Amino acid sequence: MNDIYKTYPNGVRALRGANLAVQTGEIHALIGENAAGKTTLVQILYGTHRPDHGQIIYKENNVTIRRPSDAIELGIGMVPQHFKLVPEFTLLENIILGSEKNYTRKTLRIDYDKAHDDVSRLLAKLDIELELNRRADEVSIGIQSKVEIVKTLFKGAELIILDEPTTVLAPTEIDSFFDFLESLRQSGCTIIYISHRLREIMRLTDRVTVMQKGETVGTLRTSDATVEQLASLMLGREPLPFAYNLPHTDHHTSREGIVPTLDVESLKITSGHCPLSDITFSVFPGEIVGVAGIEGNGQVELADSLIGVIKKTEGTVLLAGDDISDLPPSVRREKGMAYVPDDRMIKGVALDASIAENALVGHEHNEQFTYGGRKRIRQNRHDFNQNIAQDYRVEGFSSFNQPARSLSGGNIQKLIVGREMYGRPKIVVLSQPTAGVDFSAQRNIHERILECKKAGTAFLLISEDIDE
Template identity: 40%
Template structure:
């Protein structure tokens, strides 16, 4: 196969001196699925932003179809047949599928072409979806369709604009196993029709399953490009991190004790006033990890916010060590010994305009060792912060740097360090490894298990099914705001079995569900 794209000796240095890309080389062959992997901060996102015209390289050359090119903006990239599907969907929820796909390039009708030709849009989208095996409901509103369907809409939106090279950024992050399989079938069909795909992912199993070749970046440099069939997950992870990585979670059997968290008949409304959590009941004991699996948007966010004091309840109760949490604010709940790793580290987990030190000491500065007569004991605080930075491997030169200057993975480590260092009796961990590279995932998993073994109760919520299965001792599955199953996590339990519950195909009777 001929090279469709060559990114040669790409450098990108930001005004603050950060070197995101340092001589990166990438060759993409026409008609292949090429995986791009690397740790957080390795330079993947910057490289793809340069390719899609969102960033300009400091130095280096892009060649597309053998010709040198410069993309000043995404419009230039799209004009050359390059499309990008971002990890966070860029769709208008109140618009139909067809309206989203043709948005900005609609066919017009009527006098002076004043009106959008909706029938033409629906017809075009139906033909497009059928020809590529990406079946969608053209007239359905986006807010009513599944996450897997939204993913298809994003891909069709790029194809409708003439893309022949597709950049997919973490495309399976929120998909069920069944939806991932369906996506892979569609991607393979696209390749047979002459399309080329760059597949960015942290999931090495998917790299091995879907890609033809894989390029590894580390610290802004190209480490190597490998034929997928000639390598394995261990070699790829070693190239990514620079050391051997334990790809499986090692843990001893749980030793659950007393109930720490008891949720009974809990109902919670979402921001629109609709009931998002429906009479949900479960318990979490000290010394165990209770995982909740489910496609995002099925009430998990509202459940976590109700437990941690961020959202009022419509009905039911939440008890922590027999104490009802109703009426307590966030600070009151945290002071009881409840740690919370929020799903959104930027808006809930950290203050980006504060320093790393300030983020780490949010639960420390009131303690006597760090506060004397209302004045902070700076030496003690600095010593503690330096210890946390070292133990949790937060990649920074100083705790005085702004939290917003950190990569996503390092910012997540700041949140993890703060929440775990307080030795919580209950840890509510929501999407704890989202957007985090394989080396950091290994570390975070080990720390969560350590807390369990020290006697903490852990409530784990993750859209990453493999993570739920690796860490959890028991697994609850949420669908449409209900807890449709509580399962013992043993060797007989499979991802496919849980996937059926996640899709609402299977459901346990409430009276048969244990707590």
């Protein structure tokens, strides 16, 4: 990909002469901060977007890719950061989705037996096992990620683009996933690997291309680079240490006589993928309580039940001494509970609503946004949006009136975290708060959490990142 330029209709210049050269049979990393242009570049390669200027050469041929079907025909596939599997379909149905005509009989019925045989042959070649008759919503995220890749290979992909593939994987699933990618490489696949996790880049890839503000900074052999060097190229400066690596003093005082900010007693949940029983814990003012565990062991159900999205079967939930066990989410928010959900695209934002509207969710009834005359309210809302964007480094847009879907995944995450932390709530339930954001933004979010903690905000931090 040579001299690629792309400016979106909203005026955002996503790419400014970017270049990417990938060799056959390699795992090639593409890295950069949020809004550096990584996803836009590979979406142009896959045909989701068209460049304003530039050249794509694939297998020594100058090619024009107008739509994803053109890319698939050339042998280029892409697994998006947010999976596109149909939850109610079986794994087999998801894999052959779009290829049904190859298995349709004269009676217009799909020959699933033939499809099963063809997919099974591909799985045997890849040396992986999948229960093809299970529904997609019944398997782990790790299995879903493999299904997405198999689905791409089934369509004939020889070059696969992976966008943040390990963001949703538990630590125990990453080793298996890397083995899977290595087996793909051995079978002749070429992989473009987008990630903010630099240690994964160092472990897995052959070469790495660094992007910054829509431009290609350079390409290095991974074995010749260091994490610090890659970080400096991404940022254009020396990186600062993570907040949790900085020295800080935490004075533990007696809790006697102090009312917990959140007090959960004998909580039982029977709905959701993982029922919960006898969950009891407390979070005190100015305290961060971590919840660790492999994905799929009830973390999502716990978080959703605390904010009121899932109803409890038994038990009590007290917020600063008040029983909120049976209150709806809106009232829990009014009483001082904020929530950063695990799935930002489904639970965190309304993608077709504007950035400004999404930033205001949960704060729309605040006095500063409802009283004082139209001009003052309009200015207060603008200042509010501006503060979130500046404090949490939400980038990649030219107007707050743009739809939220125009932001990169990492910037959507920063918008949600900023919105939920605004106004110093009593407690913030953080579920995977730094998923998909670059390490500089991670550090900023961690610092903001520590600032709020010192001011007395309590946090329940649910994360599959053990360091976090």
